[in-house]
Amino acid sequence: AQKITQTQPGMFVQEKEAVTLDCTYDTSDPSYGLFWYKQPSSGEMIFLIYQGSYDQQNATEGRYSLNFQKARKSANLVISASQLGDSAMYFCAMREGDTGGFKTIFGAGTRLFVKA
Amino acid sequence: DSGVTQTPKHLITATGQRVTLRCSPRSGDLSVYWYQQSLDQGLQFLIQYYNGEERAKGNILERFSAQQFPDLHSELNLSSLELGDSALYFCASSGQGYTDTQYFGPGTRLTVL
Numbered sequence: 001a002q003k004i005t006q007t008q009p010g011m012f013v014q015e016k017e018a019v020t021l022d023c024t025y026d027t028s029d030p031s032y033g034l035f036w037y038k039q040p041s042s043g044e045m046i047f048l049i050y051q052g053s054y055d056q057q058n059a060t061e062g063r064y065s066l067n068f069q070k071a072r073k074s075a076n077l078v079i080s081a082s083q084l085g086d087s088a089m090y091f092c093a094m095r096e097g098d099t100g101g102f103k104t105i106f107g108a109g110t111r112l113f114v115k116a
Numbered sequence: 117d118s119g120v121t122q123t124p125k126h127l128i129t130a131t132g133q134r135v136t137l138r139c140s141p142r143s144g145d146l147s148v149y150w151y152q153q154s155l156d157q158g159l160q161f162l163i164q165y166y167n168g169e170e171r172a173k174g175n176i177l178e179r180f181s182a183q184q185f186p187d188l189h190s191e192l193n194l195s196s197l198e199l200g201d202s203a204l205y206f207c208a209s210s211g212q213g214y215t216d217t218q219y220f221g222p223g224t225r226l227t228v229l
Binding site for chain 2: 032033047050096105
Protein backbone atom coordinates (compact mmCIF):
# COMPACT_ATOMS: atom_id res chain seq x y z
CA ALA A 1 0.00 0.00 0.00
CA GLN A 2 1.04 3.57 -0.59
CA LYS A 3 2.55 5.44 2.29
CA ILE A 4 4.15 8.86 2.73
CA THR A 5 6.02 9.83 5.87
CA GLN A 6 7.13 13.30 6.89
CA THR A 7 8.88 12.96 10.22
CA GLN A 8 9.42 16.65 10.98
CA PRO A 9 6.26 18.28 12.33
CA GLY A 10 8.05 21.62 12.58
CA MET A 11 11.31 23.14 11.42
CA PHE A 12 13.07 26.44 12.05
CA VAL A 13 15.53 28.01 9.64
CA GLN A 14 17.36 31.32 9.61
CA GLU A 15 16.59 33.64 6.74
CA LYS A 16 18.98 33.17 3.79
CA GLU A 17 20.03 29.70 4.93
CA ALA A 18 19.13 26.42 3.23
CA VAL A 19 16.75 23.89 4.76
CA THR A 20 15.89 20.28 3.98
CA LEU A 21 12.43 18.87 4.56
CA ASP A 22 12.33 15.09 4.76
CA CYS A 23 9.95 12.77 2.95
CA THR A 24 10.04 9.00 2.67
CA TYR A 25 7.60 6.91 0.73
CA ASP A 26 6.63 3.32 0.23
CA THR A 27 5.22 1.76 -2.90
CA SER A 28 5.51 -1.44 -4.87
CA ASP A 29 4.64 0.24 -8.15
CA PRO A 30 7.71 0.99 -10.30
CA SER A 31 5.91 3.95 -11.86
CA TYR A 32 5.09 6.83 -9.58
CA GLY A 33 5.33 10.56 -9.23
CA LEU A 34 6.40 12.56 -6.21
CA PHE A 35 5.19 16.09 -5.58
CA TRP A 36 5.79 18.85 -3.06
CA TYR A 37 3.20 21.46 -2.23
CA LYS A 38 3.31 24.57 -0.07
CA GLN A 39 0.34 25.70 1.98
CA PRO A 40 0.73 29.21 3.44
CA SER A 41 -1.51 30.44 6.22
CA SER A 42 -3.97 31.73 3.64
CA GLY A 43 -4.82 28.09 2.90
CA GLU A 44 -4.18 27.59 -0.79
CA MET A 45 -2.12 24.64 -2.01
CA ILE A 46 0.74 25.72 -4.23
CA PHE A 47 2.62 23.23 -6.40
CA LEU A 48 6.39 23.48 -5.98
CA ILE A 49 8.20 20.62 -7.66
CA TYR A 50 7.77 17.19 -9.24
CA GLN A 51 9.99 14.10 -9.53
CA GLY A 52 9.16 11.04 -11.60
CA SER A 53 10.29 7.58 -10.58
CA TYR A 54 12.16 7.14 -13.86
CA ASP A 55 13.84 10.53 -13.81
CA GLN A 56 17.61 10.17 -13.68
CA GLN A 57 18.32 13.65 -12.38
CA ASN A 58 17.03 15.47 -9.36
CA ALA A 59 14.33 18.00 -10.13
CA THR A 60 14.99 21.70 -9.60
CA GLU A 61 12.64 24.69 -9.74
CA GLY A 62 14.29 27.97 -8.83
CA ARG A 63 15.20 27.85 -5.14
CA TYR A 64 13.58 24.43 -4.75
CA SER A 65 15.31 21.16 -5.46
CA LEU A 66 14.32 17.61 -4.77
CA ASN A 67 16.93 15.21 -3.41
CA PHE A 68 15.64 11.95 -4.87
CA GLN A 69 17.20 8.77 -3.51
CA LYS A 70 15.24 5.97 -5.10
CA ALA A 71 16.90 3.06 -3.33
CA ARG A 72 16.20 4.68 0.03
CA LYS A 73 12.71 5.74 -1.08
CA SER A 74 13.28 9.31 -0.04
CA ALA A 75 12.35 12.55 -1.76
CA ASN A 76 13.58 15.41 0.38
CA LEU A 77 12.81 19.01 -0.51
CA VAL A 78 15.69 21.45 -0.30
CA ILE A 79 14.93 25.16 -0.13
CA SER A 80 17.95 27.34 -0.69
CA ALA A 81 18.33 30.91 0.54
CA SER A 82 15.20 30.82 2.71
CA GLN A 83 12.94 33.85 2.70
CA LEU A 84 10.38 35.01 5.25
CA GLY A 85 7.67 34.19 2.74
CA ASP A 86 8.72 30.54 2.82
CA SER A 87 7.11 30.18 6.24
CA ALA A 88 4.30 27.73 5.54
CA MET A 89 3.19 24.12 5.70
CA TYR A 90 4.89 21.81 3.22
CA PHE A 91 3.37 18.57 1.99
CA CYS A 92 4.98 15.67 0.18
CA ALA A 93 2.66 13.62 -2.03
CA MET A 94 2.86 10.52 -4.18
CA ARG A 95 0.79 9.21 -7.03
CA GLU A 96 1.28 5.74 -8.43
CA GLY A 97 1.05 4.97 -12.12
CA ASP A 98 -2.04 2.82 -11.85
CA THR A 99 -3.93 3.11 -15.08
CA GLY A 100 -7.15 2.57 -13.21
CA GLY A 101 -6.93 5.92 -11.54
CA PHE A 102 -4.55 8.24 -9.83
CA LYS A 103 -5.12 8.12 -6.14
CA THR A 104 -2.74 10.55 -4.51
CA ILE A 105 -1.67 10.35 -0.92
CA PHE A 106 -0.18 13.16 1.12
CA GLY A 107 2.14 13.17 4.09
CA ALA A 108 1.19 14.84 7.36
CA GLY A 109 3.22 17.90 6.45
CA THR A 110 6.07 19.90 7.92
CA ARG A 111 5.54 23.42 9.20
CA LEU A 112 8.50 25.62 8.33
CA PHE A 113 9.27 28.77 10.28
CA VAL A 114 11.77 31.20 8.76
CA LYS A 115 13.42 33.50 11.28
CA ALA A 116 14.60 37.00 10.44
CA ASP B 117 -3.94 31.70 -9.56
CA SER B 118 -3.98 27.97 -10.40
CA GLY B 119 -6.84 28.26 -12.88
CA VAL B 120 -9.04 25.94 -10.80
CA THR B 121 -12.12 27.64 -9.37
CA GLN B 122 -14.23 26.55 -6.44
CA THR B 123 -17.48 27.91 -5.08
CA PRO B 124 -18.50 28.84 -2.53
CA LYS B 125 -15.45 29.97 -0.62
CA HIS B 126 -17.15 29.59 2.75
CA LEU B 127 -20.19 27.59 3.77
CA ILE B 128 -21.84 27.45 7.17
CA THR B 129 -24.65 25.01 7.75
CA ALA B 130 -26.27 22.87 10.41
CA THR B 131 -26.00 19.20 11.24
CA GLY B 132 -28.22 16.99 9.13
CA GLN B 133 -28.21 19.34 6.17
CA ARG B 134 -26.99 18.74 2.63
CA VAL B 135 -24.60 20.97 0.66
CA THR B 136 -23.07 21.02 -2.79
CA LEU B 137 -19.56 22.19 -3.54
CA ARG B 138 -18.66 23.15 -7.07
CA CYS B 139 -15.38 22.99 -8.97
CA SER B 140 -14.29 24.08 -12.43
CA PRO B 141 -10.99 22.57 -13.60
CA ARG B 142 -8.20 24.32 -15.47
CA SER B 143 -8.78 24.69 -19.16
CA GLY B 144 -7.81 21.44 -20.90
CA ASP B 145 -7.68 19.30 -17.76
CA LEU B 146 -9.92 16.25 -17.87
CA SER B 147 -9.22 14.92 -14.37
CA VAL B 148 -10.80 16.34 -11.25
CA TYR B 149 -9.91 15.30 -7.72
CA TRP B 150 -11.59 16.06 -4.41
CA TYR B 151 -9.76 16.25 -1.08
CA GLN B 152 -10.78 16.89 2.49
CA GLN B 153 -8.40 18.65 4.84
CA SER B 154 -9.21 18.55 8.52
CA LEU B 155 -7.03 19.18 11.55
CA ASP B 156 -7.09 15.61 12.80
CA GLN B 157 -7.07 13.71 9.47
CA GLY B 158 -4.74 15.84 7.38
CA LEU B 159 -5.25 15.95 3.63
CA GLN B 160 -7.38 12.99 2.53
CA PHE B 161 -8.06 11.98 -1.05
CA LEU B 162 -11.78 11.47 -1.60
CA ILE B 163 -12.42 10.72 -5.26
CA GLN B 164 -11.18 11.28 -8.81
CA TYR B 165 -13.11 11.73 -12.03
CA TYR B 166 -11.72 11.61 -15.52
CA ASN B 167 -13.80 12.97 -18.39
CA GLY B 168 -17.03 12.24 -16.59
CA GLU B 169 -16.15 8.81 -15.23
CA GLU B 170 -15.16 7.87 -11.71
CA ARG B 171 -11.56 6.62 -11.79
CA ALA B 172 -10.31 6.33 -8.23
CA LYS B 173 -11.88 6.33 -4.83
CA GLY B 174 -10.31 7.12 -1.51
CA ASN B 175 -11.71 7.58 1.95
CA ILE B 176 -15.04 8.96 0.85
CA LEU B 177 -17.99 8.42 3.13
CA GLU B 178 -21.24 6.95 1.78
CA ARG B 179 -22.96 10.21 2.74
CA PHE B 180 -20.73 11.96 0.19
CA SER B 181 -21.06 11.70 -3.56
CA ALA B 182 -19.57 13.43 -6.54
CA GLN B 183 -20.02 13.72 -10.26
CA GLN B 184 -18.34 15.33 -13.23
CA PHE B 185 -20.52 16.90 -15.88
CA PRO B 186 -20.03 17.01 -19.68
CA ASP B 187 -18.56 20.51 -19.42
CA LEU B 188 -16.02 18.94 -16.99
CA HIS B 189 -17.05 20.87 -13.93
CA SER B 190 -17.56 18.73 -10.87
CA GLU B 191 -19.76 18.81 -7.82
CA LEU B 192 -19.24 17.22 -4.43
CA ASN B 193 -22.44 16.55 -2.52
CA LEU B 194 -22.29 16.15 1.24
CA SER B 195 -25.43 14.99 3.01
CA SER B 196 -26.57 14.27 6.56
CA LEU B 197 -23.79 16.55 7.70
CA GLU B 198 -22.10 15.96 11.02
CA LEU B 199 -19.89 18.22 13.11
CA GLY B 200 -16.89 16.16 12.05
CA ASP B 201 -17.46 17.04 8.40
CA SER B 202 -16.25 20.56 9.10
CA ALA B 203 -13.11 20.90 7.00
CA LEU B 204 -11.48 22.57 4.04
CA TYR B 205 -12.52 20.83 0.83
CA PHE B 206 -10.17 21.13 -2.12
CA CYS B 207 -10.70 20.39 -5.73
CA ALA B 208 -7.71 19.80 -7.99
CA SER B 209 -7.35 19.15 -11.68
CA SER B 210 -4.69 17.61 -13.87
CA GLY B 211 -4.00 16.15 -17.26
CA GLN B 212 -4.22 12.51 -18.14
CA GLY B 213 -1.01 10.95 -16.87
CA TYR B 214 0.13 10.03 -13.39
CA THR B 215 3.06 12.36 -13.88
CA ASP B 216 0.79 15.33 -14.50
CA THR B 217 0.77 17.91 -11.76
CA GLN B 218 -2.44 18.45 -9.85
CA TYR B 219 -3.30 22.11 -9.48
CA PHE B 220 -5.48 22.96 -6.54
CA GLY B 221 -8.37 25.35 -6.27
CA PRO B 222 -8.63 27.80 -3.37
CA GLY B 223 -10.85 25.43 -1.39
CA THR B 224 -14.25 25.63 0.26
CA ARG B 225 -14.26 26.03 4.02
CA LEU B 226 -17.25 24.10 5.39
CA THR B 227 -18.40 24.71 8.93
CA VAL B 228 -21.11 22.47 10.36
CA LEU B 229 -22.76 23.86 13.49
